[in-house]
Each structure stands twice: as structure tokens, then as C-alpha cells.
Amino acid sequence: MKLRDFLLGVVTGIAATYIIKEVSEKVNPxxxxxxxxxxxxxxxxxxxxIDGSWIFMEPQTFHKEDIEIPIYKGGISRVEEGETVNFEFAADARTGSVVDLVRV
Known part of the structure; x- marks a missing residue:
């Protein structure tokens, strides 16, 4: 195998990986x-x-003031001072940042 053929294969593989990554991010952001x-x-x-956790797998729309963002809803529980404490959260589906956290 010639070095030229090998390098052509490497460059083609890198380009294909980049294109697939870009397309998949556009399909599911x-x-x-x-x-x-x-x-x-x-x-x-x-x-x-923590004691337990859950998350809805499908994004939902979060409304606050005039802003709408896609979020994942979920919850976490843990024991504090002998009692179970539950938290519900809303996380931005694009970035994963928590946009709302409520102690239940």
C-alpha cells in the first residue's frame, strides 16, 4: 500500500466522521x-x-415569562436528617443546564 493511498483513506474517514456528526446534531439537537x-x-x-432519580426521556416545552425552551423534567431524592427529601428539576434539553429546581 502506498503512503498516498493510506493518507487518502485517513482524510476520507475524518471527513465522513465530521459530516455524520454535523448531520446527527441537526436531526436531533x-x-x-x-x-x-x-x-x-x-x-x-x-x-x-442520593437515594433515587428519574427523568422523562422526551423533551417538553417549558414556559417562563415570554420564554419557551425545550426541557427534560426529572427528579432526585435523598435522605437528609433521616427523612427523604425529593427535588424536581427542569433541564435545558439542548445544554443540560438546570433551569428550574423545586424541593417537593
Whole structure:
């Protein structure tokens, strides 16, 4: 195999990977819901252990004032001072940032 053929194959592979990545982001601009949940769980674990968690896998529309953004709704529970405390959150489906957090 010639070096030229090898380099042509590498460049073609890199270009194909880039194109597939760009197309897949346009088709589904949202982050994976499980990844969003894992990031939020990691943030909660910094405060202490968590007991359970859940997330809706389909994005929903969040309305606040005049803003509408696609969000994932979910929740986390943990034990504080011997009692279970539940939190519900709304995370931006595009970035994974928490836009609302309520202690239930």
C-alpha cells in the first residue's frame, strides 16, 4: 500500500466522521436525557449521597415569562436528617443546564 493511498483513506474517514456528526446534531439537537440526568446526579452527589432519580426521556416545552425552551423534567431524592427529601428539576434539553429546581 502506498503512503498516498493510506493518507487518502485517513482524510476520507475524518471527513465522513465530521459530516455524520454535523448531520446527527441537526436531526436531533438535544442532549441525551440519560447524560443530562447523570450530570445532575453528579452535582447532587457533591452535597451528599442520593437515594433515587428519574427523568422523562422526551423533551417538553417549558414556559417562563415570554420564554419557551425545550426541557427534560426529572427528579432526585435523598435522605437528609433521616427523612427523604425529593427535588424536581427542569433541564435545558439542548445544554443540560438546570433551569428550574423545586424541593417537593
Amino acid at each position: 438535544y442532549k441525551n436525557a440519560n447524560n443530562v440526568l447523570e450530570d445532575i446526579k453528579d452535582a447532587f452527589k457533591a452535597q451528599g449521597p
